[in-house]
Amino acid sequence: MLELIVISTLNGVLFGMLLFLLSSGLTVIFSMMGVLNFAHASFYMLGAFFGFQLTKWIGFWPALVLAPLLVGAIGMAVERYGLRNTHKHGHVAELLLTFGLAFAIEEIVSMIWGKSPLDYRVPALLDFPAFTIFSTNYPAYKIFMLAVSVIIFVALLIVLKRTRVGLIVQAALTHPHMVGHLGHNVGRVFMAVFGVGSALAALAGVIAGPALVTQSDMAASLGPILFVVIVFGGLGSLPGAFIASLVIGLVQTFAVALDGSLASAFGPLDPSSGPSVLTDVWNVTIAQVAPIVPYVLLVLILIVRPMGLMGTRET
Amino acid sequence: MTTAATSTSKMAAEPAGGLRFYGVWLLGILVLIVLPMIFSSGGSLTSFSLIGIAIVFALSYNILLGQTGLLSFGHAVHYGLGGFAACHMMNAVVSHGWPIPLPFIPLFGGLGGLAFAVIIGWVMTKRAGTVFAMISLGIGELVASSSLILRSVFGGESGITTDRTALPKMLGWSFGPQLQVYYLIAFWLVLSAIAMYALTRTPLGRICNAVRDNPERVQFIGYDPHVVRYIAFCFAGFFAGIAGGLAAINFEIANSAYLGAIQSGLVLFSTFIGGTAFFFGPILGAILVTYLQLGLTNLTTAWQLYFGIIFIGIVMYSPGGIAGLLMMHRPLIRAGTLWTVIPSYLVAVVPTVALACGVILAIETVARFSGGDPINLFGIAFIATSPVTWLTAAILVVGGFFVARLAWRRIAEAWDKAATVARDRGYLA
Numbered sequence: 001m002l003e004l005i006v007i008s009t010l011n012g013v014l015f016g017m018l019l020f021l022l023s024s025g026l027t028v029i030f031s032m033m034g035v036l037n038f039a040h041a042s043f044y045m046l047g048a049f050f051g052f053q054l055t056k057w058i059g060f061w062p063a064l065v066l067a068p069l070l071v072g073a074i075g076m077a078v079e080r081y082g083l084r085n086t087h088k089h090g091h092v093a094e095l096l097l098t099f100g101l102a103f104a105i106e107e108i109v110s111m112i113w114g115k116s117p118l119d120y121r122v123p124a125l126l127d128f129p130a131f132t133i134f135s136t137n138y139p140a141y142k143i144f145m146l147a148v149s150v151i152i153f154v155a156l157l158i159v160l161k162r163t164r165v166g167l168i169v170q171a172a173l174t175h176p177h178m179v180g181h182l183g184h185n186v187g188r189v190f191m192a193v194f195g196v197g198s199a200l201a202a203l204a205g206v207i208a209g210p211a212l213v214t215q216s217d218m219a220a221s222l223g224p225i226l227f228v229v230i231v232f233g234g235l236g237s238l239p240g241a242f243i244a245s246l247v248i249g250l251v252q253t254f255a256v257a258l259d260g261s262l263a264s265a266f267g268p269l270d271p272s273s274g275p276s277v278l279t280d281v282w283n284v285t286i287a288q289v290a291p292i293v294p295y296v297l298l299v300l301i302l303i304v305r306p307m308g309l310m311g312t313r314e315t
Numbered sequence: 316m317t318t319a320a321t322s323t324s325k326m327a328a329e330p331a332g333g334l335r336f337y338g339v340w341l342l343g344i345l346v347l348i349v350l351p352m353i354f355s356s357g358g359s360l361t362s363f364s365l366i367g368i369a370i371v372f373a374l375s376y377n378i379l380l381g382q383t384g385l386l387s388f389g390h391a392v393h394y395g396l397g398g399f400a401a402c403h404m405m406n407a408v409v410s411h412g413w414p415i416p417l418p419f420i421p422l423f424g425g426l427g428g429l430a431f432a433v434i435i436g437w438v439m440t441k442r443a444g445t446v447f448a449m450i451s452l453g454i455g456e457l458v459a460s461s462s463l464i465l466r467s468v469f470g471g472e473s474g475i476t477t478d479r480t481a482l483p484k485m486l487g488w489s490f491g492p493q494l495q496v497y498y499l500i501a502f503w504l505v506l507s508a509i510a511m512y513a514l515t516r517t518p519l520g521r522i523c524n525a526v527r528d529n530p531e532r533v534q535f536i537g538y539d540p541h542v543v544r545y546i547a548f549c550f551a552g553f554f555a556g557i558a559g560g561l562a563a564i565n566f567e568i569a570n571s572a573y574l575g576a577i578q579s580g581l582v583l584f585s586t587f588i589g590g591t592a593f594f595f596g597p598i599l600g601a602i603l604v605t606y607l608q609l610g611l612t613n614l615t616t617a618w619q620l621y622f623g624i625i626f627i628g629i630v631m632y633s634p635g636g637i638a639g640l641l642m643m644h645r646p647l648i649r650a651g652t653l654w655t656v657i658p659s660y661l662v663a664v665v666p667t668v669a670l671a672c673g674v675i676l677a678i679e680t681v682a683r684f685s686g687g688d689p690i691n692l693f694g695i696a697f698i699a700t701s702p703v704t705w706l707t708a709a710i711l712v713v714g715g716f717f718v719a720r721l722a723w724r725r726i727a728e729a730w731d732k733a734a735t736v737a738r739d740r741g742y743l744a
Contacts, residue, residue, distance in 0.1 A: 089634045104623030224456045227449045295457035
């Protein structure tokens with residue numbers, strides 16, 4: 001049991017940090033531009049696929065740098081030529097544009113790389129067990145993922161809190177018009193933020209690709225969870241996104257690891273009553289419920305605290 | 316400004332308005348009756364049935380998106396739950412021997428969709444805009460995932476099957492043949508379309524529009540936008556449930572795919588491509604999207620990509636959808652200045668078609684690069700691996716793009732002139 005807790009905590013924190021790599025970009029983009037970038041998870045997917053392809057051509061380490069740069073450039077192009085032109089039609093049109101984009105990216109990816117999972121391997125350098133706890137070998141690659149996410153997290157924190165660029169971004173989070181009036185090129189700031197956000201998502205994709213499954217539906221399966229994270233944490237709040245990422249990551253990892261059900265806790269129901277909703281609920285294991293846990297959390301937070309954990313403003 | 320425009324155009328249309336108004340509806344009903352007599356093959360009957368269901372579904376979606384300004388990414392939840400409700404009802408009718416004939420079943424589908432909307436809607440509609448969009452997405456995923464867990468209700472992966480012919484007959488119709496099912500769908504289509512149109516004319520429909528445009532002012536005049544959104548959400552859920560019930564009757568099955576994100580995405584595509592600002596927009600969109608879906612799946616593996624591209628194009632260049640584009644021409648036709656624009660349109664057709672062909676060729680080249688079967692574009696065969704094909708595609712895309720841009724600028728100029736003349740003659744664009 002202790003083994004399960006330790007391993008699941010490690011995995012959960014890891015998944016949570018990955019989620020934060022994605023949700024931080026998403027939430028900053030949302031607060032600044034008012035655009036919920038539906039294609040954010042698609043950039044994550046593009047990162048994984050570019051990472052796979054570049055790893056095949058030039059090796060993992062160059063790919064780790066190049067793939068996020070490429071995706072970042074795509075993100076900037078999307079902002080410059082797509083969103084900026086759509087802005088005059090309102091936020092719904094912008095949201096729909098990114099929705100269409102997410103749809104198109106998924107189709108393009110499955111057209112080029114096929115629909116089946118890719119053989120995206122952990123680089124040989126990191127393909128060894130880092131340490132052994134309670135007879136479980138913990139892979140070094142996961143430690144590497146954790147390290148990368150933590151480094152990015154710290155770097156992001158420093159940039160946002162300690163640099164002039166961060167100051168402008170923070171100001172633009174709450175008072176975009178004021179920042180514009182002060183003479184900053186808000187358009188360029190938006191484009192840069194969009195690019196950096198996309199690049200971070202792609203970085204998450206490159207490092208998550210070998211550990212999780214690299215497949216053309218990975219964006220569609222992760223995207224909704226990402227939205228849960230930023231609603232749960234409170235729209236536009238970075239600390240909220242951080243906490244929510246960790247909470248969702250831990251909860252989901254623990255749910256997958258646990259095999260209990262109501263039947264195993266309280267004994268089976270009387271079999272003569274036949275199948276019903278009750279028996280379904282009674283027999284379902286926590287692991288089976290894992291996919292819906294984030295959405296249940298979403299509904300709960302909406303009922304208890306509609307603005308999210310750390311959210312301060314109504315949209 | 317805009318309110319003045321609508322009121323003057325309304326006054327101009329008033330004298331013959333009644334006749335023309337009912338004429339359009341009667342014509343629509345007539346077309347629905349006559350269609351299967353002209354195209355009587357099994358394939359076209361199936362297509363018509365699917366289009367009919369899609370129209371009801373898209374119209375119900377437009378109660379949210381077009382009327383109330385709520386962008387939902389989970390509308391298929393009501394559609395799917397309506398389908399399941401209808402299936403369970405049909406099975407219950409058969410097993411209990413209740414005297415409920417098939418034509419009443421879609422009503423139970425609607426009640427199924429309504430029930431869920433009533434339960435979940437209050438929490439969901441607290442806020443509009445992006446927050447609502449995200450919540451609807453989350454709820455959609457929640458229901459879709461739960462449907463695989465609650466096997467006794469949703470039948471797991473395989474779904475719930477039913478037999479529509481086992482229900483009591485009505486007027487001697489067994490609803491076994493597709494033709495009878497088509498007429499059943501057409502009947503419900505007309506009924507729901509009239510009901511939904513009537514809804515837009517009620518005070519509730521008007522206050523929905525007000526909530527869409529300016530919720531704060533609605534609060535000032537004493538309405539609660541939250542309540543209005545909730546009621547609109549319930550209506551949308553009800554009509555989506557009817558569409559789901561019709562689908563359950565048509566396919567004799569309901570499964571978790573009904574509830575899924577793909578279905579929600581398709582209805583969003585149909586409604587938005589058709590145009591949300593006019594009542595007939597979603598009808599056009601549903602016809603187009605369903606037709607393309609049925610037609611393109613046989614031609615290409617990348618048909619969803621074409622949807623995505625059409626959708627992005629509409630969002631970026633014509634947010635009013637096809638209906639918006641068509642209705643833009645109304646003041647020009649009235650003022651008689653449309654003919655000044657048509658030459659520019661004709662000029663633009665060539666490069667635009669070239670651009671489209673180039674894009675199609677490029678997509679198909681990528682899609683069939685490893686497969687090897689040739690691309691047949693208007694009778695000309697292209698080999699996906701040959702550089703000639705790549706070059707042709709590149710020339711068409713790049714050349715078509717630059718020439719088309721010039722041509723479209725010309726259209727914009729001609730359009731502005733024509734619109735100015737029309738405005739001078741008193742027809743506001």
